[in-house]
Amino acid sequence: MTDGGNVKATDPGEALRSAGVVYADYQSAKPVDPRVVEAMLPYFTEKFGNAASLHGVGDVATQALEEARARVAAFFGADPREIVFTSGATEASNLAVAGYALRNRRKGDHVIISEAEHISVLTLGKYLEKQGFRVTRAPIDLYGRVNPKKLRARITDETILVSLQWASNEIGTVQPVAEIAEMLDGTGIALHSDAVAAEGLLPIDTSAVPVSLLSLSSNDLYGPRGIGALYVRKGVQVAPQLLGGGQERGLRSGSEDLAGIVGFAAAADIMAAEMPAEVERIRAIRDRLVERVLSEIPDVHLNGHPEQRLPNNAHFRFEAVEGEAMVLSLRDAGIAASTGSACSSKTLEPSHTLISCGLLHEEAHGSLEFTFGRWSRMEDVDRIMEALPGVIRRLRSLSPLYKTSAPAEP
């Protein structure tokens, strides 16, 4: 929107309200905070330089790039030299998992990847197998958690890398990353964690948790999409996966997306200032939804861990109802929710995470995920609960699988 020649970013909350939409799918995509957009704008026009150039316009870009790197590093308790900017978390995980395994192959050929990982990391497991590595999938329990003792039992002399997400983008379960990082510290086995789902919701401090590699994304802090970073602890060696001009200390060639990186840093600054209050506000909205769904709708279960879960995540399983049918019916009522992972929503396969938790296919198919964020309001829960019980009743009335517990007519 323009205002007398000045570009003004629209407030996402107002935009959703005026469109009559309740957005409860923050895990799939977050709006960019208008304050972040403001911070980025000069880097498209007057500060457009390339950090690789030797002239003054390039110097402005170099300075902005390094300042942004320092601010992103500070948010994660890191040294600026430990941050490699990438195009997002998928690329960061490629650099971490493939880059670490290929670089450190002479130390061993065994990698452990948890069954709860995002599709980007799971696919890297298959890639490494094709490259001749042995890949063990660490199982998860009913609540989606890896048991550190069971993980330890899978370590061999050949193990070089463990990949365990910080928290699930799907069921919200938080993994014992700190405990496993302590367990592996000093063993020579690297720990990679995909921290995307936890960013901005849980403190992620590399100065307190001895993790080796962390995949990060800007959008999860309300920065732009298409920009992310890999945290690489000092001394940890990875082989670059993009070759070219040698940017990012040779680890990620290609001109840096300066506006995106400045946006990532602005988002991190805002999050650092607002996170404690914001998380409590979001948690209260989520708690209210969970309480109302479990008490007002029959035959529904909460997936994921009851306590060790992200504060914005409510993930339910409704008996005898299809997730897609629920999402589409809610869509008609102006509510944006999800069946689970947006990244694999175009497949008809049930969620791999829920199957690994021990759910049957038909149970996993009945899942519905709500995730709240910066522009969510308590009234959103009322809107959801005006629609959801009726949606479930209608879909169950059409479902041959649903048996009511009402006594049979005499």
Ligand code: PMP
């Ligand atoms: N990991 C997790 C947990 C995710 O939710 C996502 C998708 N937002 C990714 C990785 C991939 O991120 P990107 O789209 O930035 O590559």
